[in-house]
Amino acid sequence: MTENEILDIFRKHSALLEGHFELSSGLHSDRYIQCALVLQHPEVAGPLCAELAAKLKHVSATVVAAPALGGVIVSYEVARALGVRSLFTERQDGVMTLRRGFSFRPGEPTLVVEDVITTGGSTRETITAVEQAGGKVVGAGSLIDRSGGKAYLGVPRAALVTLDVKTYNPADCPLCKSGFPAVKPGSRPKE
Numbered sequence: 001m002t003e004n005e006i007l008d009i010f011r012k013h014s015a016l017l018e019g020h021f022e023l024s025s026g027l028h029s030d031r032y033i034q035c036a037l038v039l040q041h042p043e044v045a046g047p048l049c050a051e052l053a054a055k056l057k058h059v060s061a062t063v064v065a066a067p068a069l070g071g072v073i074v075s076y077e078v079a080r081a082l083g084v085r086s087l088f089t090e091r092q093d094g095v096m097t098l099r100r101g102f103s104f105r106p107g108e109p110t111l112v113v114e115d116v117i118t119t120g121g122s123t124r125e126t127i128t129a130v131e132q133a134g135g136k137v138v139g140a141g142s143l144i145d146r147s148g149g150k151a152y153l154g155v156p157r158a159a160l161v162t163l164d165v166k167t168y169n170p171a172d173c174p175l176c177k178s179g180f181p182a183v184k185p186g187s188r189p190k191e
């Protein structure tokens with residue numbers, strides 16, 4: 001699948017919106033991504049994650065890990081495609097932690113995945129949690145990298161689509177200047 005074919009799948013499921021948006025951070029952007037709308041369809045999620053798995057097969061991971069909640073489905077489907085197990089980290093008192101009895105063999109080659117990489121923060125936190133638990137992170141992946149490939153991860157990485165999504169302070173948002181009001185995704189447009 002090409003990047004454009006993948007973006008069309010996202011558009012078709014309203015998982016990629018183009019226009020003028022107010023993000024939950026308060027910043028404005030011309031694009032909004034909500035992977036859950038694609039991942040709710042197993043027949044779509046499976047092939048997309050298999051595509052990501054194929055790009056990362058060469059790192060020879062024997063387990064896939066992801067930050068909950070956003071990464072769980074991606075981890076599970078990538079792991080299914082690779083024929084390995086899938087687990088997740090979650091925040092406990094604000095710190096990304098491995099819970100539920102999940103464990104790694106010492107030095108176990110681990111792939112860390114997410115749905116969308118924005119700054120790479122949650123992937124890096126997951127890498128730290130995996131390594132503290134004894135795993136060795138050998139690669140990272142996401143369906144979408146909206147940092148334009150700039151987020152630092154420190155390991156080999158792959159994404160199905162790399163986008164350079166610009167965000168703006170409302171005070172100097174060029175979209176606001178055009179007079180077209182920002183929409184909060186997830187809320188219904190006013191009648």
Ligand SMILES: [Zn+2]
Pocket residue numbers: 020028029168170173174175176177182
């Ligand atoms: Zn704006």
